Amino acid sequence: MDNNHISSLFDKDLNKLNNNLLSLGNTALDQFDKCINNFGTQDIDKIEKVINSDKILDDLDDKVQKLGFEIIALRAPQAADLRRIIVALKVATIFERIGDYSRNISNRTKLLIELNYSDLPGVNIGKMGQKTQTMFEDVLEAYMNEDDKLAVKVRNSDFKVDKLHTEYYLEIISSMQRNKNFAPTGAHLLFIAKNIERVADYVTDIAEQVYFLVNGSVLSDHRPKADETSLKVPD
Amino acid sequence: MINEENDFRKLDLTVGDVFSKDARLKARNVNVFYGNNKAIDNVTIDIGNKEVISFIGPSGCGKSTFLRCFNRMNDTIDTCRVEGKITLEDENIYDRKIDVVPLRARIGMVFQKPNPFPKSIYDNVAYGPRIHGLCENKDHLDGIVEQSLKRAGLWEEVNDRLLSAGTGLSGGQQQRLCIARAIAVSPEVILMDEPCSALDPIATAKIEELIHELGNEYSIVIVTHSMQQAARVSKRTAYFHLGKLIEVGKTKNIFTRPKHSQTEAYISGKIG
Numbered sequence: 001m002d003n004n005h006i007s008s009l010f011d012k013d014l015n016k017l018n019n020n021l022l023s024l025g026n027t028a029l030d031q032f033d034k035c036i037n038n039f040g041t042q043d044i045d046k047i048e049k050v051i052n053s054d055k056i057l058d059d060l061d062d063k064v065q066k067l068g069f070e071i072i073a074l075r076a077p078q079a080a081d082l083r084r085i086i087v088a089l090k091v092a093t094i095f096e097r098i099g100d101y102s103r104n105i106s107n108r109t110k111l112l113i114e115l116n117y118s119d120l121p122g123v124n125i126g127k128m129g130q131k132t133q134t135m136f137e138d139v140l141e142a143y144m145n146e147d148d149k150l151a152v153k154v155r156n157s158d159f160k161v162d163k164l165h166t167e168y169y170l171e172i173i174s175s176m177q178r179n180k181n182f183a184p185t186g187a188h189l190l191f192i193a194k195n196i197e198r199v200a201d202y203v204t205d206i207a208e209q210v211y212f213l214v215n216g217s218v219l220s221d222h223r224p225k226a227d228e229t230s231l232k233v234p235d
Numbered sequence: 236m237i238n239e240e241n242d243f244r245k246l247d248l249t250v251g252d253v254f255s256k257d258a259r260l261k262a263r264n265v266n267v268f269y270g271n272n273k274a275i276d277n278v279t280i281d282i283g284n285k286e287v288i289s290f291i292g293p294s295g296c297g298k299s300t301f302l303r304c305f306n307r308m309n310d311t312i313d314t315c316r317v318e319g320k321i322t323l324e325d326e327n328i329y330d331r332k333i334d335v336v337p338l339r340a341r342i343g344m345v346f347q348k349p350n351p352f353p354k355s356i357y358d359n360v361a362y363g364p365r366i367h368g369l370c371e372n373k374d375h376l377d378g379i380v381e382q383s384l385k386r387a388g389l390w391e392e393v394n395d396r397l398l399s400a401g402t403g404l405s406g407g408q409q410q411r412l413c414i415a416r417a418i419a420v421s422p423e424v425i426l427m428d429e430p431c432s433a434l435d436p437i438a439t440a441k442i443e444e445l446i447h448e449l450g451n452e453y454s455i456v457i458v459t460h461s462m463q464q465a466a467r468v469s470k471r472t473a474y475f476h477l478g479k480l481i482e483v484g485k486t487k488n489i490f491t492r493p494k495h496s497q498t499e500a501y502i503s504g505k506i507g
Contacts, residue, residue, distance in 0.1 A: 006440035007467065009447055073490045074466040 010075050014084065017067050021088045021095075022144065024060040028095040028102070029136050031057065032199060035102040036129030039109050039192070047113075050106040057099035064092035080216075087213045091143070094202050094209075098136075101195045101202075108188045108195075117185040121175060124168035125193060131161050132200045139203050142210045151210035154203065155223060161200040162226035168193045169229040197227060250495045251484035255281035259454045260305060260342075260424060265319035267300050267309065267478075274300045276478040277319075282424065287450040289465035289486070290458045292475035293501065298458045301475070302426050305456065306342040307335050323423065340367050343417030347429040349409030351401035351416075356393050359401040359412055360384060363420035379419055386452075387415035388445050407438025414445060418453070425449065427457040431464060443468045462502055466490050474498045 003011040031050055038047045068089045071077060077085055112120065135154050142150040169190060176186040204223065211219050258281035267275035275297045282288060282305075290298040300309065307328060309315040321328050328338055340363060351359050360380045363369070370376035380397070384390040389411045393404070401412050410430060417425055427446070431439040446455060446468045459465050465472050466486060473483040474497070482495040493499045 006437070006444050007447070008444060009467070070487050070491060074487060076463050076466075 007075075010071075010081075013067065013071050013075065014081065017064065017071065017085065017088055020060060020064050020067065021092055022140070024057065024064060024092055024095045025140050025143070027057055027060060028098045029133070029140060031099055031102040032129075032136060033133055035105045035109070036126070036133065036196075038106060039125055039129070042109065042113050044110065044113060047106045047110050051103050051110075054099050054103045057096050061092050061096035064088055068092075080213075083213050083216060087209045091206050091209050094206055098199050098202050101199050105192050105195050108192050112185060112188055115185050115188070117182065120185070121168075121171055121189070124164050124171070125189070125196065128161050128164045128168070128193065128196045128200075131157075131164070132196055132203065135161070135200060135203045135207075139206045139210065142207065143213075146210070146214050148211050148214040151207040151214075152219065155207035155211075155219065158200050158204045159224040159226040161197055162228075165193055165197040166226065166228045194229075249279065249480045250482040250498075253280045253480070253483050255283035255286065257284040258282065259284045259286075259324060260456075261320075261322045261325075262301075262304070263320045263322075265301070265304060265317065265321060267297070267304060267318075268314075268316045269312070270314045274478050275304070278478075278480045280473060280480060280483060282454050282456055283471070284454060285451060286471060287446060287455045287457070287469045288471040288473060289469035290456065290473050290475060291460075291462055291465045291501070292481075294460075295477075296475040297478040298475045299428055302428055302456060302458045305424065305426055306339045306344055308344065310335065337367065340420040341422055342424040342426060343420065343422035344426045344428070345410070345413050345417055345430050348433050349406055349413050351404070351409050351412050353400070353402055355398045356384075356401050356404070356412060357397040360415050360419045363416060367420055369420060383415040383419040384412075386418055386449065387411045388441065388448075389415055405438070407434050407441060410434060410438070410442055411445065414442075414449075418449070422453060424454045424456065427455065429458055429460060432460065439464070462490075474501060476501070 003014060005011050005014075031053060034046065034050050038050065068085050071085055072082075075081075135157060138150055139154045141147065142154060172186045172189050172193070176183050208219050260282035262278060262280050262282075265275055265278045266273060278301060290302060292298050303309045304317055304321060305328075309317060317329060323338075323341060327333070328342075352362060354362070357380055360383050361370075361376055364376060364379050370379060381390060381394075384393065389408060392408060393399075393412075401409065404412060410433075414425075414430075430446075431442050434442065443464065446457065449455060450470075457465070457469065469486050471483065472486045472489040474481045474489065474493075474495070476497055482489065482493060482498040484494070489498060490502060493502060499505075
């Protein structure tokens, strides 16, 4: 981050804001990674840990919101500084929301263990999770390095997660149609898949914020999308 | 949200914590009159040790009048009368035994317009230590001048022309020279009356950074019309209106959630 204000206090505040945001982002990524791994391993202790750690994200988000608010009130930031603070406030809220999705996935994974269905169709959950994790790691890197090209690449790769989500959705609906006993499990799987797809959407939002941070303009071209679950009735 | 119950205007009290645990200057029930006109109305406040505090408020609110009470600059105005008590390290500065010349060395002042003496850069800084007998010999005085200019962030810019006229420097440099002159006599408090109003934004930013650094050693009281300057430089802010101290508190609280409706109105640009 380019920090060369005459006011060393301003630099100190901006660095603190940036560090808090990165800490929030890394924690959100860690929580998401864990909830995806826990879906595979079904380790109840680890699942509980993710559920109980959500407060950490809430507290970090509060810190970013409070400091950003104070910097705007006390330092009247301009140009790139103003963009940095507005972006930090928006992105912090997104990280916190991703944490909520990780917690929700963990809660549902816990219920799936209780439902004890023998043959979980989980392949695409793993694939979606891995793709989203990679997008998440890349967007954090793009933010840290102010790399707008990487941000655009992340944003345009979301359609791969959309595609997997559509496939998985159709597979689960089909299984539910064939076997009514599978319906409770299937419903949770649909939500888990949807939550991962939403996390990927949030990551694209962060990528667009990184682009705005670097360029001061919004990405106006059409983002490739492939989520058809709300557009067609399953066969 | 200000409502009937917590509308402090009706209670006629200063809102916020006027007292400081580590007070260097204490003002108690201070009233200032110009003839029959009351310019300051029953103000009580502490100035903490190594604290930067800003006085803000609309023109004519009395902030500069109150600032000048701290080193008895108002004594020079015939019609001015100060009531109440002001102490520096628990010593009443309005006591008859107090000599104002050493008092003004202990409580230095920087004015709105840079006012270097028509002397060399060196002599501007050396003037105070010389008249207050603070230097043992020439080497000692040289050291004081160098240290003062360094603390004022001016040494690098002037060390090769110390014998040039102080008045030949730029506005921002002249103001830093005046700050160097003030700190050369090792004051305990520095009063600043609109120290950046005659300076451009870059020179202003340099002075503000200097205030931040000096705040680690001295108590600094700044009167400013610029609310943003108060927000940037001070840890505590006091809002004056029509001679009354309306609210005082941590700067971040004053500018994000003031308690008094008048403070809220002023910092939001609704009264002036």
